[in-house]
Amino acid sequence: EPEVTQTPSHQVTQMGQEVILRCVPISNHLYFYWYRQILGQKVEFLVSFYNNEISEKSEIFDDQFSVERPDGSNFTLKIRSTKLEDSAMYFCASSASMANTGELFFGEGSRLTVL
Amino acid sequence: AQSVSQHNHHVILSEAASLELGCNYSYGGTVNLFWYVQYPGQHLQLLLKYFSGDPLVKGIKGFEAEFIKSKFSFNLRKPSVQWSDTAEYFCAVNARGYSTLTFGKGTMLLVSP
Numbered sequence: 001e002p003e004v005t006q007t008p009s010h011q012v013t014q015m016g017q018e019v020i021l022r023c024v025p026i027s028n029h030l031y032f033y034w035y036r037q038i039l040g041q042k043v044e045f046l047v048s049f050y051n052n053e054i055s056e057k058s059e060i061f062d063d064q065f066s067v068e069r070p071d072g073s074n075f076t077l078k079i080r081s082t083k084l085e086d087s088a089m090y091f092c093a094s095s096a097s098m099a100n101t102g103e104l105f106f107g108e109g110s111r112l113t114v115l
Numbered sequence: 116a117q118s119v120s121q122h123n124h125h126v127i128l129s130e131a132a133s134l135e136l137g138c139n140y141s142y143g144g145t146v147n148l149f150w151y152v153q154y155p156g157q158h159l160q161l162l163l164k165y166f167s168g169d170p171l172v173k174g175i176k177g178f179e180a181e182f183i184k185s186k187f188s189f190n191l192r193k194p195s196v197q198w199s200d201t202a203e204y205f206c207a208v209n210a211r212g213y214s215t216l217t218f219g220k221g222t223m224l225l226v227s228p
Contacts, residue, residue: 004158043159043205043218056215091159104216106151106159
């Protein structure tokens with residue numbers, strides 16, 4: 001069964017460092033998403049991406065965050081200068097169509113710990 | 116903006132007990148509703164979804180959920196849980212026409228053998 005894969009599974013970084021989280025969505029999917037879950041809190045939407053541009057983003061997704069699809073397979077989330085409060089589990093998801101008609105498939109997550 | 120509340124953060128049941136997890140949402144328009152499950156160490160998986168039609172939807176592994184529009188609720192049920200149902204369960208909603216999913220805080224279910 002096709003699946004969304006994420007790397008790394010766990011990353012520890014110092015405050016102020018740049019972090020890149022990588023995702024390989026399901027190959028024929030067109031819509032890509034990043035969500036995050038701070039420990040003990042809700043899964044929160046960060047950004048959606050379609051046709052090589054951001055289609056929607058939340059208030060959380062400020063100038064410190066960026067997304068990119070550098071090639072035909074990867075979808076990355078970059079945090080330019082990490083803060084302590086960026087510590088969370090980051091989930092990538094992809095969908096063949098928009099979520100109102102299709103299912104989102106999630107990766108296993110990348111746990112980011114900022115010290 | 117929509118919001119989702121899940122009433123129970125932790126539920127502990129014995130095997131064969133019946134399960135009902137509450138989920139309420141707030142939004143003035145038409146919504147799509149989802150239940151996702153996350154087994155320990157695994158990714159979020161879709162259990163079931165409601166877009167339209169029969170408000171009682173059946174999902175995988177014997178789960179079902181009923182959409183009650185008047186109560187803004189989408190409770191998840193299973194008549195007899197198994198130890199393998201131990202997981203975290205997330206209710207989610209999106210507004211019709213938008214892709215963003217809004218999740219509840221999740222309910223951690225522990226089923227003891």
